[in-house]
Amino acid sequence: MTTLLEMREITKEFPGVKALDRVSLAVREGEIHAICGENGAGKSTLMKVLSGVYPAGSYDGEIHYGGEVASFRSLSESEERGIVIIHQELALVPDLSIAENIFLGNERAGRGVIDWRATNRRAEELLRKVGLREAPTTKVDSIGVGKQQLVEIAKALSKDVRLLILDEPTAALQENDSRKLLDLMKELQRQGVTCIIISHKLGEVRYVADTVTVIRDGMTVSSGSAKGLSEDDIVRDMVGRDMTHRFPDHVRTPGKLLMEVENWNVWHPEHGERQVIRDAAFTVRAGEVVGIAGVMGSGRTELAMSIFGRSYGRNISGTVKLHGQPVDLSSVDRAIAAGLSYVTEDRKTLGLVLDETIRFNTTLANLGAVSKGGVLNRNEETRAAEKYREALATRTPTVFQKVVNLSGGNQQKVVLAKWLFTEPEVLILDEPTRGIDVGAKYEIYTIINDLAAQGKGVVMISSEMPELLGMCDRIYVMNEGALVGELSAREASQERIMSLIVNERETA
Known part of the structure; x- marks a missing residue:
């Protein structure tokens, strides 16, 4: 294969920080090339240099693209050459239709008037190409995150993409949607599109990538064929040390019953006829980490938010007890005062200023x-x-x-x-390691273990089943708004969790 992209000795500095230090990268035409590294390693900075977000002249080094020296001064210049980036935070307008989003800034128009027939017809062709059956006139806010990710790819294809860059494309997706997206990348590869994927999910990297480049502390550490490469090999290069155990060792002795949730029912905040949580009941002991597994849309986040100060839902009923006594959780202030805390899955929008x-x-x-x-x-x-x-x-x-x-x-x-x-007694952690690298995950796991050792009760919601299996003392399984099973750490396996999720409702 010929080399499509070569970045040579790229150095990028910010005041007091060298973000990239002579990073080199070579991507062959028609391959899927994975870039791995811890948060802050420089992966996104490198892609911003490539795409012109950091324009030529603001960094040292050279970019060769399609056999020529490239000096992109803006995002539009790189897109004109067929380089398109899809960021982790999707750049879609929720109130616009799928077709309007696909051609936003690239409208099908004549004499200043948009040709809606041509727009919708071309959008329909692109949607079929990425495996979406939705009508082009469908509003983006009415489809799920997995489908929105496919709309972003359709948008990229509308620009005659030659090099498609996906930054953490499966971070917010469930396993089935993730696999569909990865298979779509392989299909695009067969159609001649070269792809770069930035991902923390090493199993996905090994599934889809032909070549893996690892960046650590702003420098290229390794680059080579993904064939025969193990997850441990990638982890070692990412963090600079062997990680024999992905989860820190722990020995727990759960104490007295700390929190009890009984007969918890929640209705949708806007569609009052739709029940979101049905008769949920679970317990948490002091010094215990309790997991909640389930696919996206199963009601895990809705359950957590409705308990924490009724910050989600309407017509909420049921009882929450702490130390055997019912507590008032009717507002966030009262929930905090009672001893509860909730770490949201969306830290950038809801968790932090x-x-x-x-x-x-x-x-x-x-x-x-x-x-x-x-x-x-x-x-x-x-x-x-x-x-x-x-x-x-x-x-x-x-x-x-x-x-x-x-x-x-x-x-x-x-x-x-x-x-x-x-100073909470019970912490509800919703996807606590979403979008962070393997080294940072280990640090978060250590913090969770420390909290349990202090006698706190921890409820851990996660889409990553190995994470739940590696961290939790007990796991509840949620499906369609109901808790359908409970497994001890000894009983739990990915197979048993999945059998409960698909509604076999076996007795734990």
Whole structure:
């Protein structure tokens, strides 16, 4: 195969930080090339250099594309040459139709008037190409995340893409949707499209990639054929050390019954006739990590949010007891006061104020602890933030750093710090390691184990079954709004969990 893209000795610096240090990358025409590395390793920065987000002249080194030296000064220039990036945060407008999103900024028009017939006809062709049967006039906000990801690929194909770059394309997808997307990449490869995939999911990398390049601390560590490459090989290059055990060792002795949820029922906040949670009941003991497994749409997040201050749903009924006594969880403030905390799956939108500092975010859920008479004590706020920065080993030179500038793993630690500062007895962790690398995951797992060792109760919602199996003492399985089974750590396996998810409802 001929080389389509070669990035030579790319160096990119920001004030006080060298993000890329002589990184080199070669991508052959027609291959699927995976780029792996920890959060903050420089993967996204490298792609922004390639695409012109960081224009020629703002970095050192050379880009050769299609046999020519390329000096892209903007995103539109790279797209004109067939380079299209799909970011982890999808760039779709929810209130517009699929067709409108596909051709946004690239409208099918004549004399300033959009040709809707041509637009919808071409959109339909592109949707068939990516395996979507939805009508082009369907609004984007009415389809799931997996289908939205396919709309993004259709949008890329509308630009006559030659090199398609996907940044964490399966981060928010369930296993079935992930596999469909990876198979689509293989189909696009057969059609002559070259792909670069950035992913933390190493099983997916090994499934789809022809070549794997690993970047660590802004430098190229390794690059070679994916054939025969094990996950342990990739992990070792990513973190710079062997990780014999993906999950930290732990010995737990769960104590007294801490939380009981009984007969919990929730209806949809907008469609009042639709019941989202049905008669849910589960328990958590002190010092125990309890998992909740289930596919996307099974009701896991809705269950967690409805318990935490009724922040989701209507006509909620049921009882939550702490230490055997019913507690009032009718608002978020009351839930926090009762001893509950909830770490959202969407840290960037709901968990953090990205443009504010670590200090600001750490104390946000418990301002009363750092204020007196309604006046915030900045020194106390700084001390609290420093305490949790040190306790959680958050990698940052100062708590005055803006959260938006942190890696995903360190952002997740700030979210955890915010809720630990409320001194909860029960923590509900919703996808606590989503979108973070294997090294940062291990650190989060260690924090979870430490919390259990302190006698806290932890509820862990995760789409990654190996994560639940590696971390939890008991696992509840959720399907279509109901808890359909309970498995001990000894009984649990991916096969038994899946059999419950597909509604066989075996007795645990």
